[in-house]
Amino acid sequence: MRWRNTVFVCLSLALTPAPAASEQAGVSVRDAWIREAPPGMSMMAGYMELRNNTSRPQVLVAARSSGFESVTTHRTIVKDGIARMVHAPQIELAANAGLIFAPGSYHLMLMNPKRTLRAGDAVVVDLEFRGGLVLPVSFEVRK
Amino acid sequence: MPLKFSVMITSVALAAILAGVWLADVSREHDSRAVLLPDQVITLFPDPKPLTAFTLTDHKNRVFDLASLKGKWSFLFFGFTHCPDVCPTTLAVLARAREDIAKNALGAKDIQFVFVSVDPNRDTAGVLRQYVEYFDASFLGVTGDNAQIANLAGQLGAAYQVAITPGVENYPVYHTAGVFLVDPQARYHAVFTPPHDAEAISKRFKVVRELEAGNAA
Numbered sequence: 001m002r003w004r005n006t007v008f009v010c011l012s013l014a015l016t017p018a019p020a021a022s023e024q025a026g027v028s029v030r031d032a033w034i035r036e037a038p039p040g041m042s043m044m045a046g047y048m049e050l051r052n053n054t055s056r057p058q059v060l061v062a063a064r065s066s067g068f069e070s071v072t073t074h075r076t077i078v079k080d081g082i083a084r085m086v087h088a089p090q091i092e093l094a095a096n097a098g099l100i101f102a103p104g105s106y107h108l109m110l111m112n113p114k115r116t117l118r119a120g121d122a123v124v125v126d127l128e129f130r131g132g133l134v135l136p137v138s139f140e141v142r143k
Numbered sequence: 144m145p146l147k148f149s150v151m152i153t154s155v156a157l158a159a160i161l162a163g164v165w166l167a168d169v170s171r172e173h174d175s176r177a178v179l180l181p182d183q184v185i186t187l188f189p190d191p192k193p194l195t196a197f198t199l200t201d202h203k204n205r206v207f208d209l210a211s212l213k214g215k216w217s218f219l220f221f222g223f224t225h226c227p228d229v230c231p232t233t234l235a236v237l238a239r240a241r242e243d244i245a246k247n248a249l250g251a252k253d254i255q256f257v258f259v260s261v262d263p264n265r266d267t268a269g270v271l272r273q274y275v276e277y278f279d280a281s282f283l284g285v286t287g288d289n290a291q292i293a294n295l296a297g298q299l300g301a302a303y304q305v306a307i308t309p310g311v312e313n314y315p316v317y318h319t320a321g322v323f324l325v326d327p328q329a330r331y332h333a334v335f336t337p338p339h340d341a342e343a344i345s346k347r348f349k350v351v352r353e354l355e356a357g358n359a360a
Contacts, residue, residue: 109228
């Protein structure tokens with residue numbers, strides 16, 4: 001009886017869907033979302049909270065998604081009141097530290113979605129780190 | 144007894160006058176502080192600058208000019224529709240600020256929100272219409288030729304740069320991230336500085352509108 005319960009618990013754990021946060025090899029992502037685009041617009045921005053749980057820096061070197069024609073990492077910089085977007089090809093996460101992709105700061109620039117994305121939809125973006133680690137992250141489309 | 148009574152009345156009257164003077168002082172000090180000290184959200188100008196003639200066209204192909212600014216408080220934001228981060232973020236914040244403002248006693252009848260596109264090459268009236276109405280049905284989207292845009296932008300000190308590159312579809316546009324507040328007399332009254340927050344904007348605007356109503360009375 002006892003071992004049966006144990007097997008049942010193990011099976012349940014194995015079958016439980018992965019938690020909303022993506023986590024692999026010490027890098028975790030929370031609150032990943034993409035702003036819904038106004039009609040006719042083909043450029044979207046994605047935001048998330050990245051956390052490096054390891055004791056050495058991790059470098060985000062690429063982002064890819066089959067849901068978009070292209071995905072690039074950018075940063076909005078406001079200098080002297082002027083906003084400009086700069087391409088940030090490599091983004092370093094310091095050891096044991098977090099980095100927030102947020103409106104007006106770091107963001108994923110997602111171009112030409114393959115289908116119209118509306119609030120509530122989800123789309124997976126693969127984040128690639130130096131060393132070959134690829135972290136698939138599910139982004140929720142929000143208005 | 145009558146003497147004592149009149150002394151008492153006089154004292155009460157005196158106290159009331161003193162309290163009145165003190166309250167007026169506090170209120171004046173509060174007003175001048177609000178007017179003179181910029182905070183992180185808004186910079187109010189002590190002498191609002193009257194704007195001069197300009198002509199743009201809105202998202203329904205109607206003329207938008209100096210007369211369109213009169214009789215209303217206008218929130219103006221300069222940007223472009225091919226802007227994935229700052230513009231939609233700001234317009235979403237402004238839509239929420241408008242909701243907040245509409246809820247308070249003075250309402251939102253005498254306010255308008257104007258998105259000025261500095262990228263007329265891509266932002267036609269049709270594109271602007273879909274874009275601004277997505278955020279709020281009352282929002283206006285206006286643009287014009289380069290000289291027309293430069294006229295209004297220059298008067299507000301709104302800097303921008305359109306880096307059109309031949310053959311490049313997604314050329315970058317740099318633009319000021321501030322939101323400009325023009326008063327019902329078409330004067331450049333204040334500027335909201337980024338990062339923008341809906342509640343902060345609606346709260347500051349309430350004070351500005353009350354101050355202005357006090358000045359007019």
